[in-house]
Amino acid sequence: xxxxxxxxxxxxxxxxxxxxxxxxxxxxxxxxxxxxxxxxxxxxxxxxxxxxxxxxxxxxxxxxxxxxxxxxxxxxxxxxxxxxxxxxxxxxxxxxxxxxxxxxxxxxxxxxxxxxxxxxxxxxxxxxxxxxxxxxxxxxxxxxxxxxxxxxxxxxxxxxxxxxxxxxxxxxxxxxxxxxxxxxxxxxxxxxxxxxxxxxxxxxxxxxxxxxxxxxxxxxxxxxxxxxxxxxxxxxxxxxxxxxxxxxxxxxxxxxxxxxxxxxxxxxxxxxxxxxxxxxxxxxxxxxxxxxxxxxxxxxxxxxxxxxxxxxxxxxxxxxxxxxxxxxxxxx
Numbered sequence: 001x002x003x004x005x006x007x008x009x010x011x012x013x014x015x016x017x018x019x020x021x022x023x024x025x026x027x028x029x030x031x032x033x034x035x036x037x038x039x040x041x042x043x044x045x046x047x048x049x050x051x052x053x054x055x056x057x058x059x060x061x062x063x064x065x066x067x068x069x070x071x072x073x074x075x076x077x078x079x080x081x082x083x084x085x086x087x088x089x090x091x092x093x094x095x096x097x098x099x100x101x102x103x104x105x106x107x108x109x110x111x112x113x114x115x116x117x118x119x120x121x122x123x124x125x126x127x128x129x130x131x132x133x134x135x136x137x138x139x140x141x142x143x144x145x146x147x148x149x150x151x152x153x154x155x156x157x158x159x160x161x162x163x164x165x166x167x168x169x170x171x172x173x174x175x176x177x178x179x180x181x182x183x184x185x186x187x188x189x190x191x192x193x194x195x196x197x198x199x200x201x202x203x204x205x206x207x208x209x210x211x212x213x214x215x216x217x218x219x220x221x222x223x224x225x226x227x228x229x230x231x232x233x234x235x236x237x238x239x240x241x242x243x244x245x246x247x248x249x250x251x252x253x254x255x256x257x258x259x260x261x262x263x264x265x266x267x268x269x270x271x272x273x274x275x276x277x278x279x280x281x282x283x284x285x286x287x288x289x290x291x292x293x294x295x296x297x298x299x300x301x302x303x304x305x306x307x308x309x310x311x312x313x314x315x316x317x318x319x320x321x322x323x324x325x326x327x328x329x330x331x332x
Contacts, residue, residue, distance in 0.1 A: 002082040002089050003033035003041070005057055006180070007238070007257025008281060010037050011264050012128040013083055014148040015284075017046035019135040020081075030075070032092060039239035040261070043150040060088055069095025081134050082113065102134050127281050147284045148264035152246035160240045161247075164232060166207075173199050173206045173331075174245055176253035176262070177221055178214025178233065182303025184275035185254050187313050189217050193224035194318040195252065199331060200228035207232055209244050210258065250330040252321060255281065263288050268330045270321055274312040275300050289324050291316060 001017070003010050010033070020027055028048045031041050034057075038050045051072065055061055069092045078100060080093030085106035093101045094112045102115040110116070117138045124130045132145045161169075177192050179185035192208075200206035205228055208218040212234035222231040236244065242261055245251060251262040251269045255276045262269050263283035271283050273292040277299040282290060292298070298312045305312075325331045 001029060001031045002080065002084065002093065003031050003037055004083050005034060007037065007040060008260040009083075009127065010040055011148050011150070011257070011260035012126075012281065012284070013131050014044050014046075014150075014264065015128050015145045016081070016083075016131040016135055017044060018146050018149075019132050019142065021046045023135060030077070032072075036238060039237060039242070040150070042239070043152070043242060045151065062091070065091045066095045068092050069097075072096040072098075079115075083131055083134070087112065104130070104134075125279055126284075128284060145284075148260065149266075150242060150261065150264040152243050152265060156239075156243045157247050160236065160243045163240070164235060170204065171247055171249035172204075174248040174251045174262075174267075175206055175208050175221070175229065176210055176214075176245075176251065176256060176258040177208060177217050178210040178258075179254040179256040180211075180213070181256075181276075184300070184302050184305050184310065184313075185256070186217065187254055187272045187274070187316065189220040190224060191313075191316070191318045191321075192221045192252075193229070195321055196221060196225040196229035198318070198322060199325075200225065202227035205230040207244060207248075209233065209236070209241050250325060250328070252325075259283050268328055270324050270328075272313065272316060272321070274298065274310070274316075275302055275305070277301070287328075289328060291321060291324060 029046050030049050030051055031047055032051045032053050035052050041047045041050050073096045077098045080098040080101050082090045082103035085104055087107040087109055090109050090112035100115055101113050103113040104117050104119050124133055129145055132142050136142045175192055196206040208229050208231045210233035215234040218231040218233040222229045245262045246265045248267045251267050253259045255273050259271050263285035269283055269288040271290050278290040293312055293316055295312050297307055
């Protein structure tokens with residue numbers, strides 16, 4: 001399988017893997033993916049191994065793709081399922097001579113993809129449904145899509161606590177204040193800080209989890225919460241972030257890759273949606289609650305608010321999220 005570039009999209013590909021394993025119990029599934037996705041795919045029991053893609057996002061590098069394809073030809077794969085819709089993402093399976101190359105129609109890929117599906121957005125509104133459809137014959141429908149599932153062992157959870165000096169074995173409240181796509185997907189730091197002050201304390205702080213890029217936002221949350229939150233952003237690998245989220249008694253986050261990770265770990269979750277749509281990439285868990293104001297101008301799918309007011313997030317108050325957490329029974 002050729003994996004998507006985004007963390008969240010990779011999580012949403014897991015139901016496809018489970019469907020393939022159901023249809024073909026003896027199948028060996030290898031995944032061509034960027035290095036940053038490898039720890040995530042390692043937590044999916046259907047994946048045998050990850051083949052690291054050396055190409056940067058948007059990079060063509062035709063010669064490099066040809067060399068990788070010829071190396072993979074030695075594996076004699078029966079089928080490649082290409083999840084991205086780009087032309088270049090289908091090149092390596094083609095160069096590898098894989099006889100069956102499955103994917104959706106897109107970017108003039110006739111020949112590169114020879115088991116072509118046509119996307120029906122009304123039948124398959126969610127990205128996870130669209131991915132899972134690729135396990136079926138073109139035109140056929142798939143059974144009900146299973147939820148994504150990731151694993152985390154007690155040993156992994158204990159080890160990351162020790163590394164970060166997180167005392168005790170209590171289940172923490174975890175916030176994921178970042179969102180890779182842009183400001184229009186990020187709930188304001190001041191709102192996170194108010195909520196952290198209500199839920200945490202210096203003795204029992206809220207954990208702020210995310211990448212190094214999220215660290216400045218998390219620093220503002222930690223400072224404004226006066227010690228009720230601890231900034232762990234940028235201090236962990238993705239694998240360690242998975243194990244931190246696996247320990248949470250509840251998670252509050254933006255529409256982000258870590259939102260899908262938390263949902264796949266079956267953690268109680270409140271997901272704040274602003275510029276994006278929960279109809280397309282919702283957290284797929286019965287323990288997840290989506291919070292959105294459903295303004296006329298949203299979802300706009302923009303990185304920054306085109307109206308300049310960001311009301312979809314600014315007007316979504318911490319009190320609203322607190323109410324949802326209480327209704328879920330995860331806080332008193």
